[in-house]
Amino acid sequence: MELSSDDMRPVINRLKRARGQLNGIIDMLEEGRDCEEVVTQIAAVSKALDRAGFTVVAAGMRQCLTAEDQLDTSKMEKLFLSLA
Template sequence: MNAGGHPLAPERRDELVRRLRRIEGQVRGIQRMVEEGRDCRDIVHQIAAIRQALASANSVVLECYAQNCLSDSERCRAETINELIELFKDVC
């Protein structure tokens, strides 16, 4: 954990770990599909599902980060908003 950072709340952390484990299983499934010579269309569909799952996991983290930043009374509000905007630009 970095100094001055905003860690996830324990319940959100547990939720995120579950999501990431599910994604890990999906990736392993795609590896098996490739090894077994499965149809490319099936693989593409599974990759799309993983991308959506990652986007969903990322939303959880961004939401927590935004809530933590906006509730930090010691930070300048304009600075916080600019930081959040830049972060959202980077991930979108």
Template sequence: MTTSSKKVVQPDKQQMLNRLKRIEGQVRGIHKMVEEDRYCVDVMHQVSAVNSALNKVSLALLADHTHHCVARAVKEDNGAEAIDEVLDVMERMLK
């Protein structure tokens, strides 16, 4: 079963989209910094900021998924599969 075929309504969709737009702007800024031959350490600081912002997005998605999708699966006796899926995602996030 592929998870990409599942659709859900994100409870904080607009907030998530706003965060992603800010991250998109930060990435464009990094691109411009590289084009302008900016100091490597300054570029790395910006890359670190983007990584941190993406981690926050990932954690927010994980929290929403756990509180809604996993909780629902547990109530419907499909908890083991949902928990395995969360653990798989967490393992990928930590790599």
């Protein structure tokens, strides 16, 4: 299943922001910043990645439900659970 670029634009933007945050975390670690600040930023990146993944799975499910093809529920479940 191929996802439409229109559906994935917000996901791409979210991942680009997460990439910037991740670069910031690396800088923080190299600078020896406070542990609490670093962990807070790691949690934010983790949440952004989770949301991106769930958005991709949801878009795939929507696409499968509207397509003529049969929805492969076991495959979608596996994808969903891989994010858990």
